[in-house]
Amino acid sequence: MDDSFQFRSCSQMQTQYDIVMPRSGTARCFAAVTTIILTAATAPVFLDWPHGRRSQLPSPDGRHVVYGAAYQSGIREGPELWLRHQGRSGHRRLLLLGSTARAFWFPDSRNVVVIDRESSSGMTSYLYDTEGRVTVDIRAALLRNDKQLGAVAGGHFYVEAQRFLNGDTLRVAAFGHTDEAPVQCFRFIYTVTRAAEIERLSQRISPASATGCDERSE
Numbered sequence: 001m002d003d004s005f006q007f008r009s010c011s012q013m014q015t016q017y018d019i020v021m022p023r024s025g026t027a028r029c030f031a032a033v034t035t036i037i038l039t040a041a042t043a044p045v046f047l048d049w050p051h052g053r054r055s056q057l058p059s060p061d062g063r064h065v066v067y068g069a070a071y072q073s074g075i076r077e078g079p080e081l082w083l084r085h086q087g088r089s090g091h092r093r094l095l096l097l098g099s100t101a102r103a104f105w106f107p108d109s110r111n112v113v114v115i116d117r118e119s120s121s122g123m124t125s126y127l128y129d130t131e132g133r134v135t136v137d138i139r140a141a142l143l144r145n146d147k148q149l150g151a152v153a154g155g156h157f158y159v160e161a162q163r164f165l166n167g168d169t170l171r172v173a174a175f176g177h178t179d180e181a182p183v184q185c186f187r188f189i190y191t192v193t194r195a196a197e198i199e200r201l202s203q204r205i206s207p208a209s210a211t212g213c214d215e216r217s218e
Contacts, residue, residue, distance in 0.1 A: 046102050047066055047103040049101050050097070057105065059130075063130075065084050065086065068082075079100075081114060094132055097116070100117045108167060111135065122158065123160060124159045136192070138172060139159040155180070158176050160172065160174075168194055171189065174188045182207060184205055186206075
């Protein structure tokens with residue numbers, strides 16, 4: 001393989017898949033390919049409700065199911081997410097949706113992540129156990145942990161659990177903008193464990209441009 005082609009390909013993979021690679025050429029490409037394969041193998045399956053292609057999402061071990069219930073006049077005020085169990089009775093409502101939601105399971109099936117896109121100005125993420133109890137309100141945990149985030153998070157504010165970094169840890173983005181002039185755009189990146197251990201990886205606060213905020217970009 002031509003070295004220049006190899007380096008261009010590695011650079012493209014690094015950008016596309018958001019990975020960090022060693023400096024040397026051969027090791028760099030090997031690390032890239034390995035990371036991509038492992039990421040693809042462990043990527044979670046999502047339930048997007050109520051507009052996704054599926055209405056239920058079994059846990060990896062098959063013992064639990066998160067499922068969506070559609071709005072019904074006189075029965076439900078809006079779409080809902082519920083949890084039920086295979087082989088035993090009982091179910092529990094996880095969330096009444098204000099807009100849309102996304103759910104995905106931890107690889108060991110002990111917890112499920114729910115991203116609540118509650119409105120056009122707000123989003124939060126929760127961890128639930130298999131009994132349907134909230135174990136971590138990620139937005140509340142971030143605000144308790146990071147006063148710099150709290151100083152800018154009073155307007156449009158979104159907290160999104162994005163993906164797994166390992167079997168216990170999520171990559172979480174907290175982003176948005178203030179509502180009063182001068183408008184400030186912000187984006188903070190964290191690691192959050194299921195035990196609510198939090199580490200900030202990066203932060204960016206900048207004035208809004210003429211076209212608004214680009215707070216979702218890396």
